[in-house]
Amino acid sequence: MKIITAQAPVNIAVIKYWGKKDENLIIPLNDSISGTLSMEHLCATTSIAFSNEFDSNRMWLNNVEVKIEDNKRLVRCIENVRKLAESTIGWPSDHHIRICSKNNFPTAAGLASSAAGYACLCYALCKLFEINDPKIISSLARLGSGSACRSIYGGIVRWIAGYDHQTSIARQVITENEWPEIRILVCVVNDHRKDTSSTFGMQLSCQTSPLIKYRAEHVVLEHCDQITKAIMERNFEKFAEITMKDSNQFHAICQDTYPPIRYMNDISWSIVNLIHFINNLFGYNVACYTFDAGPNACIYCLDNNVPILIKSIRRMFQKSDGTELAINGITYQTDQINIDQKLSDYIDIRKRMGDDLKYIISTRLGSGPKILSNQYDSNCLLSANGLPKN
Amino acid sequence: MKIITAQAPVNIAVIKYWGKKDENLIIPLNDSISGTLSMEHLCATTSIAFSNEFDSNRMWLNNVEVKIEDNKRLVRCIENVRKLAESTIGWPSDHHIRICSKNNFPTAAGLASSAAGYACLCYALCKLFEINDPKIISSLARLGSGSACRSIYGGIVRWIAGYDHQTSIARQVITENEWPEIRILVCVVNDHRKDTSSTFGMQLSCQTSPLIKYRAEHVVLEHCDQITKAIMERNFEKFAEITMKDSNQFHAICQDTYPPIRYMNDISWSIVNLIHFINNLFGYNVACYTFDAGPNACIYCLDNNVPILIKSIRRMFQKSDGTELAINGITYQTDQINIDQKLSDYIDIRKRMGDDLKYIISTRLGSGPKILSNQYDSNCLLSANGLPKN
Secondary structure, three states: OEEEEEEEEOEEEEEOOOOEEEOOOOEEOOOEEEEEEOOOOOEEEEEEEEEOOOOOOEEEEOOEEEOHHHOHHHHHHHHHHHHHHOOOOOOOOOOEEEEEEEEOOOHHHOOOHHHHHHHHHHHHHHHHOOOOOHHHHHHHHHHHOHHHHHHHOOOEEEEOOOOOOOOOOEEEEEOOOOOOOEEEEEEEEOOOOOOOOHHHHHHHHHHHOOOHHHHHHHHHHHHHHHHHHHHHOOOHHHHHHHHHHHHHHHHHHHHHOOOOOOOOOHHHHHHHHHHHHHHHHHOOOOEEEEEOOOOOEEEEEEHHHHHHHHHHHHHHEOOOOOOOOOEEEOOOOOOOOOOOHHHHHHHHHHOEOOOOEEEEEEEEEOOOOEEEEOOOOOOOOEOOOOOEOO | OEEEEEEEEOEEEEEOOOOEEEOOOOEEOOOEEEEEEOOOOOEEEEEEEEEOOOOOOEEEEOOEEEOHHHOHHHHHHHHHHHHHHOOOOOOOOOOEEEEEEEEOOOHHHOOOHHHHHHHHHHHHHHHHOOOOOHHHHHHHHHHHOHHHHHHHOOOEEEEOOOOOOOOOOEEEEEOOOOOOOEEEEEEEEOOOOOOOOHHHHHHHHHHHOOOHHHHHHHHHHHHHHHHHHHHHOOOHHHHHHHHHHHHHHHHHHHHHOOOOOOOOOHHHHHHHHHHHHHHHHHOOOOEEEEEOOOOOEEEEEEHHHHHHHHHHHHHHEOOOOOOOOOEEEOOOOOOOOOOOHHHHHHHHHHOEOOOOEEEEEEEEEOOOOEEEEOOOOOOOOEOOOOOEOO
């Protein structure tokens, strides 16, 4: 009988992954780069128990049982670990696993939970079976959900597209401590529309967008090289520029898809325009935005600029009940912050009164996955009988 | 003393013009194709008087005097005609012109009025000076506003990019009578935002979009060839597909621009999605959308499908005062039209109650510019003293 509980982080890409060269192995068309967010504020937690007392493999996700055999990607991750375990502690056929997983953020937030979820699952499984090579863990996580391979490392991470299962893995660009001033504000949009799933969307883009191949072959590598250089030099100005350009081009590819895919709505665009207005007003890149397959804006900035951004966003997006937009995570004092008259005028004629944002998650870069415990303790999501605690 | 009054049509591109090879001569990056709309519903009207009794050239546009010398493009059109007139009736230095121009649609409609306006001005000027070659008139109109060169012909028109002033001209693909079933519904969006001007926008795209060159060099010619073939075969299915793809790609280029340019808002996208839903439901392309440098949707369809489209759009976009959305132009009986249950359900959960559309202009393809009169009559916008009538 073995038991392990692990935690893994969310990541937010600054150079976007969109499109696969190999649908089965999840080999992407191009490299991508992301920041790993601190697990203090956003993370997945997974407990896995392994015993000959269990009669079958079972899994629960956010308190709902998931039929493992119905999920091809889940099966593939588990089967790969079973094979790898042959050269470590082994997986006797009379032993089964129980998996219990949850996110500390509402799925309704529209944040990609699959990256943190699969990173956590594969990390915990590998650690359980004493498979410790992060390259192997990263490639396994990729089989679950492409961008999960990046959540295996902290700081800023690059997923090398590669050409097969072994070569398509993430590697760390810098640790979270090497650029400690970086902050991320996730603006969670109040939108009930169901977005096109990224798996389906990127397939459709590959099949129908005349521009996607040009992006993958001619633009993204240049973006990756430029942003890596900017990261190495802690050049936020350039980092921000490339991040915005790459996000915009990813959404351009979505629009070039047929039928067109659209993730950014009027609320998303009002944040885009606000950021460009502020950058223009200040004469340098105070912040940059990036959008994944949904309307939420992720803003990267340096810590000294968080207060003016929060104050501006709160003033732009007012709550109908008169309260201020909630900030979850790292809090800042904004009372002393003065909004420039031009910025104030800009916001006043564009402000939105309709509860367009739910809240802002204010966070920083963080580490890769970690083990919380190796026993049935308060961290563990499973009881000793192999069933979820609640 | 000579006097002429002419009318010229609006055109709506199905293959988009975006970006210039030569800013000065307005030579576009790529060919473009448009439908010329009937002047019954949308047109520019211009009267030009020519006499030695006038002490200077003067112009009025929609009842406001325009300083000709402040408008480089206007000066260029007039100077070119002056030179061409040397080989026709001549333009003695003691003769001056008076121009009075107006549109029969509100500028607030957000429809590109410059194409009709410059087409009308150049057509009237040329006719006044007995310059009759439509190739010359088309290239002159292009110097005023690129897409104006297409408004010199009726039906469906292709602007050949060319490489210099003489070769960059429009030519007719088919006349309006060769595909009489074509209808155009212009959905005028209620939006007070000031859009990025297309002149500035396309410059910025050329300077910053990594994708625009690929579009211009590799995609647009293919779109032009495919849609020309579809037009020749009266194949609306294919015509609609290419029209939507080209509009989407044009807006993708706008998003790939830095800072990104965005013309389509949530209202525009709700029309995009409605059209795709209807096409999907019916199993063929009932209609297609195309968007210029603004949020208004232009829908191309065949006449038999106008009623279902109008009924669907009216149900989707409700007026807050309970009245039905106004249709200007060709009217249709829609009482007998049944909306399929699936379409009805689709609309009901997405319908917008906020007066998002102002009205719909319902029109067809029409002819090129025409002379209304050669004398001071009721059509003439000028009095005999060379001043506007009102």
